[in-house]
Amino acid sequence: MELWYTEKQTESFGITAKIRETLVTEQTDFQKLDMIDTEEFGRMLVLDGMVMTTIKDEFVYHEMVAHPALFTHPNPKHVLVVGGGDGGVIREVLKHPGVEKAVLVEIDGKVIEYSKKFLPEIAGQLENSRVEVIVNDGFMHIHDHKNTYDVIMVDSTEPVGPAAPLFERGFYQGIFEALKEDGIFVAQTDNPWFKADLIQKVNRDVKEIFPITRVYAANIPTYPSGMWTFTMGSKKHDPLQVDETQIPELETKYYTPRLHKAAFVLPKFVEDLTK
Template sequence: MGTWFTEKQTDHFGITAKVNRSLHSEKTDFQDLEILETEEWGNMLVLDDMVMTTERDEFVYHEMLAHVPLFTHPSPKKVLVVGGGDGGVIREVLKHSSVEKAVLVEIDGKVIEYSKKYLPTIAGALDDERVEVKVTDGFMHIAKSEREYDVIMVDSTEPVGPAVSLFSRGFYEGISKALKEDGIFVAQTDNPWFKADLMKQVHADVKETFPITKVYTANIPTYPSGLWTFTMGSNIYHPLQVSDERFFEIDTKYYTEEIHKACFALPKFVKDLTKE
C-alpha cells in the first residue's frame, strides 16, 4: 500500500495523499515543517500537519491572492506579502510591471530555505532584484509601518501558532494604517464548510476597518473542502468596478478577467455567512 499522509481537517474528516518519500522534516523555532514527495501532487509543503502548497495546484491560490487586488488597484507600486515564505505570491506579484518593490515578511526562515531547495518553481522569484525578504514577525512589521504600501497580502497559515495574531481586528487596523490612503488589503480566510465561524468573524472585523469589504472564492483541491475564500478590504476601490482597460494579459493558469468578476459571485450559504 505504501506510505500515506493524511491531513485531519476536522475530527471526522481528512484528505490523504500517497507519499513516495520525505524530502525534509524538522521542528523549527515556530512549527513542524515537512517537505513530502507525493504521487499525485508533486512536492508538498506541510506545516504542523497541514498542507500549505503543492507543485501541482499551487497556482490557484497564489494567482488569486495576488492578481485580484493588483488588478483592482490602478497602479500598485509597493506591495507587502505577510507570510508566504514559499514565494508563490511574490512570483505572481512580479508579473505586474507597475510593481517597483515587493516586500516579503516571513517569520520562519526555514520555510524560505527549504522552499527554495525543494519547490524552486514556486520560490524562484524570491531572488529577484525587486524583492526584499525580511525574516521577522509580520504583525510587528505592520505595526511599525505607516502609509507605506499600495497593496498588502496576508498569506498566512490557519490561525494556529505564529499565525494567530494575523486573524485579529488589531491586525486589520494596523494594516489600514500601513496602507496608503487608496491602498488595498487581502487575506486568505479559510473555507466556509469547516470554518464558518472564523469566516464570519474575519468578515465582521475587516468590515469595521474598511468600508469596501468583499469575499471571493477559488477552487483549491488540496485545501480543506476545496472551496477557499479570500477577503479584500479597501477604502476606495471596488473590485467589481474595475475598468476593462485596466486588465492586461499575464501568464496565468487560473486567473482571468472573467474569473476576476465571477469569483465574487458567492454560493448562498457563503453569502449568508458574510451578510452580503
Template sequence: MLLPGLLSGTKGVLSDLMELWFTENQTNDLKLSCRITRTLHREKTEFQDLAVVDTVEYGRMLVLDGAIQTTVKDEFVYHEMIAHVPMLAHPAPEKVLVIGGGDGGTVREILKHPGVREVTLVEIDRRVIEVSRDLLPETSCGLGDPRVNIRIEDGIKYVKETRRAYDVIIVDSSDPIGPAVGLFSYDFYKAVFEALADDGMFVAQTESPFLNQNLIRQVYADISKAFPVAKLYLAPVPTYPGGLWSFTAGSKVYDPAEPRDVGEKRPEDLETRYYTREVHRAAFVLPPFVAELLRP
C-alpha cells in the same frame, strides 16, 4: 533514508510493496491522505513542524504543522487569486507587502506586474523560505528578484510599525492556529489599514466557507469595521479542507471586485492558468449560503 536507486526496479518504477501515505487531519472528523514516494525534508523549526514530501497526485508538497500549505500541481489557483485580484483592482500598485507566504508563490505572481517597484516579504520563519528555495524552485523562483526585500520577523509587529507605505498588502498566512493566530484579529486589520497608502487595498486568505463559517463571519465583520469597503471572494483549492477557499479584501477606495485597465496594465497580458478578467469578477459572485455569512 533510502537512496533513490534502491527504490527502483529495472525500469526505474517504484514497487507497490511499500505504501507511504501522508495524512492531514483537516478537521477532527475529516482526513485527506496523499500517497507519497518519499519525505524530502522534515524538521522542527523555531516556530513549527516543517516538511516537504513528494506526492503522487499533487506533486511536491509543503506541509507546516501537519497542514498542506502548497503543492506543485494546484498552487497556481491560490497564488494567482490571492495576488492578481488586489494587484488588478488597484489601478497602479508599486509597493506591495506580503505577510507570510515564505514559499514565494504569491511573490512570483506579484512580480508578473511590470509596474511593481518593490515587494517586501515578511515571513516569521526563516526556514520556510530556505527550504522552499531549496526544494520548491517552481514556487520560490521570484524570491531572488532584485525588487524583493525579504525580512525575517513577525508580520504583526512589522505592520504595526508601518505607516501609509504600501499600495497592496497580502496576508498569505497559514491557518489561525500556531504562529498565524494574531493575523486573524480586528487589531491586526486596523494596523493593516494604517500601513496602507490612502488608496490602498488588502487581501487575506480566510479559510473554507463549508468548514470554517464562524471564522469567515468574524473576519468579515472585523474587516468591514476596519475598512470602508470589504468583499469576499472564492476559488477552488483541491488540497485545502473542503476544496473551496475564501479570501477577504479590505479596501480604502477601489472596488476589489473590478479589475482595472490602466495604461499598459491589462489582465489579458498576464500569463495565468486560473486568473482572467472574467474569473476575477465571477469569484465575487457568492452563492446564498456564503452571502448569508456576511450579513451583520
C-alpha cells in the same frame, strides 16, 4: 509497503495522499515543517500537519491572492506580503511591471530555505532585484510601517500557532494604517464548510475598518473542502467596479480578466456568511 500522508482537516474528516519520499521533517523555532513528495500532487509543503502548497495546484492560491487586488488598485507600486515564505505570491506580484518593490516578511526562515531548495518552481523569484525578503514578525512589521504600502497581502497558515495574531481585529487595524490613502489588503480566510465562523468574524472585523469589504472564492483541491475564500478590504477602490476589458492578459493558469468579477459571485450559503 505503501506510505500515505493524511491531513486531519476536522476530527472526522481528512485528505490523504500517497508518498513517494519524505524530503525534510524538522521542528523549527515556530512549527513542525515537512516537505514530502507525493504521487498525485508532487512535492508538498506541510506545516503543523496542514498542507500549505503543492506543485500541482499551487497556482490557484497564489494567483488568486495576488491578481484580484493588484488589478483593483490603479497603480500598485509598493506591495507587502506577510507570510508566504514559499514565494508563490511574490512570483505572481512580479508579473505586474508597475510594482517597483515587493517586500516579503516571513517569520520562519526555514520555510524560505526549504522552499528555495525543494520548490524552485514556486520560490524562484525570491532573489529578484525588486524583492526584499525579511525574516521577522509580520505583525510587528505592519505596526512599524505606517502609510507605506499600496497593497498588503496576508498569506498565512490557518489561525493556529504563529499565525493566530494575523486573524485578529487589531492586525487588520494595523494593516489599514500601514496602507496609503487608497490602499487595498487581501487575506486568505479559510473555507466555508468547516470554518464558517472564522469567515464571519473576519468579515465583520474588516467591515468595521474598511469602507469596502468583499469576499471571493477559488477551488483548491488540497485545501480543506476544496473551496477557499479570500477577504479583501479596500479604502477606495471596489473590485466589482473594475473594467475587466482593461485587465491585460497575464501568464496565468487560473486567474483571467473574466474571472475577476466572477470570483466574487458566491454560493448563497457562503454569501450569507458575509451579511
